Amino acid sequence: MNLNRPTLTILAVTLLAATAAADPVPRDPAIREIYARIIGFRTAAGHDQTKPMVAYLSGVLTKAGVPASDIVTLDRGEARAMIVRVPGRERGRPILFSAHMDVVDARPEEWERSPFELVEENGYFYGRGTTDNKAGVAALMSTILRLRAEGLVPARDLVFGFVADEETGMETTALIAAHPWVRDAEFAINTDAGGGLLDDATGKPLIYLVQGAEKTYASFELTVTNPGGHSSRPRADNAIYQLAHALDKVEAYHFPVMANDLTRAYLGAVGQVKEGEVGAALRRFAADPDDVAAAATLAKSPEFVGTTRTTCVATMLQAGHAENALPQTAKATVNCRIFPAVPVETVRDALVAAVADPGVKITTLDDPEASPVSVMRPDVVAAITRAVHADYPGVTVSPYLESGGTDGKVYRTAGIPSFASSGLFAKPSEMYAHGLNERLPVKSFYEGLDHIYRLAVDLGGAGK
Ligand SMILES: [Zn+2]
Numbered sequence: 001m002n003l004n005r006p007t008l009t010i011l012a013v014t015l016l017a018a019t020a021a022a023d024p025v026p027r028d029p030a031i032r033e034i035y036a037r038i039i040g041f042r043t044a045a046g047h048d049q050t051k052p053m054v055a056y057l058s059g060v061l062t063k064a065g066v067p068a069s070d071i072v073t074l075d076r077g078e079a080r081a082m083i084v085r086v087p088g089r090e091r092g093r094p095i096l097f098s099a100h101m102d103v104v105d106a107r108p109e110e111w112e113r114s115p116f117e118l119v120e121e122n123g124y125f126y127g128r129g130t131t132d133n134k135a136g137v138a139a140l141m142s143t144i145l146r147l148r149a150e151g152l153v154p155a156r157d158l159v160f161g162f163v164a165d166e167e168t169g170m171e172t173t174a175l176i177a178a179h180p181w182v183r184d185a186e187f188a189i190n191t192d193a194g195g196g197l198l199d200d201a202t203g204k205p206l207i208y209l210v211q212g213a214e215k216t217y218a219s220f221e222l223t224v225t226n227p228g229g230h231s232s233r234p235r236a237d238n239a240i241y242q243l244a245h246a247l248d249k250v251e252a253y254h255f256p257v258m259a260n261d262l263t264r265a266y267l268g269a270v271g272q273v274k275e276g277e278v279g280a281a282l283r284r285f286a287a288d289p290d291d292v293a294a295a296a297t298l299a300k301s302p303e304f305v306g307t308t309r310t311t312c313v314a315t316m317l318q319a320g321h322a323e324n325a326l327p328q329t330a331k332a333t334v335n336c337r338i339f340p341a342v343p344v345e346t347v348r349d350a351l352v353a354a355v356a357d358p359g360v361k362i363t364t365l366d367d368p369e370a371s372p373v374s375v376m377r378p379d380v381v382a383a384i385t386r387a388v389h390a391d392y393p394g395v396t397v398s399p400y401l402e403s404g405g406t407d408g409k410v411y412r413t414a415g416i417p418s419f420a421s422s423g424l425f426a427k428p429s430e431m432y433a434h435g436l437n438e439r440l441p442v443k444s445f446y447e448g449l450d451h452i453y454r455l456a457v458d459l460g461g462a463g464k
Helices: 029-039 050-063 134-149 171-178 239-252 260-270 276-288 292-299 345-357 376-392 409-413 442-460
Strands: 071-076 077-085 095-100 118-120 125-126 158-163 189-190 195-198 203-214 216-225 312-318 329-338 361-364 397-402 418-420 439-441
Touching: 029 050, 029 134, 050 071, 050 095, 050 134, 077 134, 077 171, 095 134, 095 171, 095 397, 095 442, 118 239, 125 442, 134 158, 134 442, 158 195, 158 345, 171 409, 189 409, 189 442, 203 260, 203 376, 203 409, 216 239, 216 345, 239 276, 239 345, 260 276, 260 397, 276 292, 329 345, 345 361, 376 442, 409 418, 439 442
Parallel strands: 095 158, 095 189, 189 418, 203 397
Antiparallel strands: 071 077, 077 158, 118 125, 125 439, 195 203, 203 418, 216 329, 216 361, 312 329
């Protein structure tokens, strides 16, 4: 889950006059109960809790009248995913809504409250997964139940994917994407990212971001080997020095500046609410990505450098085996976040050329997969804007490029354009996903439910 990660710390300026809607719709206590129950499942890898969670969720749906024939489960190892279908009146390509049930683990002894118990305190819901991504699971459940209760039938099939391993392998995501109910989906709405930023000081909405692409995550290992020997008799060559020189070159190398329609739209929109030198650079870069001075200013900003190019950085180091021995091996891990459409091999080649030392072996770790950019569809952007403006009139809606990772990349790779829009607004200081004492403003939770319901009705053409 990556709620607005690119701009967490940057938007100190409030220029938008939007204000939150006064009173939310009456709250259904049944959905709060579902939220509380699902926080109670410790769905971290190794705890085997997605199976009982799916049993609980499917039980709730069945009790509400969802036919068993519209629910399927998909297993991969201990992880159990679920797809729920809401059949449409007509034929047409389905729309997928997605959330993940699993969480990053939390150690109860380190938390102030029990992480696996929903606690409501001072306007917040506390618990592991309150934001990432059980609020999304609750929003999917709420939408299915609400459509049924209100007798609304979509024009085409709506399918709801409950992923079981987003935080680890995303293998059940791939199973969902390949399922016959889902594989022809016209696009996906992912609840696990995207959302609104509130000004930390005033609480006013600044901008709403829709995730349309993700950078490719890839790590490379640099290895130097050496015969070694006794440290009292140093050789001319040394594995640690040789690796250190290579890392100097990795540090000095800058990947070329890149831009696409999505990143220009994003940087331009953020530039409208950002003052000073960086704000000016954002506006200039959005207008002209060949503006070298603007790109250089953004390259110095950790918030924006990742949206303007591929970045690689050394993250781990391991060398030597004894204080009094010459090192036989020295290894470094370099983690890269690759700009969309750039092949992983191209980045490896660039590192090899930058290091320019055949004695440094550079290998690709794991099996990184690049995923395409989802071109912003006007119908989807319009529906998201309507849904956001129902609570926050006038706020700017912009796409953004994700630097982290979500299920969206699996769907995009499977040919399903994916847009992440959680509907959750929060202040940067309130973002606790993956961390200690994760929490979500109570108000945001209910707004998130409404957001997904509105998108299902609007995009799905639901009516009586
Ligand atoms: Zn997540």
